[in-house]
Amino acid sequence: MLKIRLKDKVRVISGKDKGREGVVERIFPGDKKVLVDGINLYKKHIKGGYGQKSGVYDIPRPLHISRVVLICPKCSKPARVGFSVKEDKKVRVCKKCKAEID
Ligand SMILES: [Zn+2]
Incomplete structure (x- = not known):
């Protein structure tokens, strides 16, 4: 059982986003990774086509669960x-x- 769940508010404790907080949007239990809204963004170049505009997009990447701590709601x-x-x-x-x- 993981200590982090969907919609939990978490704080990043290591890496380039250390100290930032966000809400868990997705969980990957197999990899023990979480996707946190607005955290761990990487620039990705996307080619246009099929209704998609080309350009540089900020894409969030999952973080390992050991790099975040839960913020207690209480x-x-x-x-x-x-x-x-x-x-x-x-x-x-x-x-x-x-x-x-x-
Ligand atoms: Zn508490």
């Missing part, structure tokens, strides 16, 4: 996430403020 701080079992369901818990995140 205490708004980068959270170390733990798990606890509640009514046979695993829920995520912020280790700082002890709030359940799910």
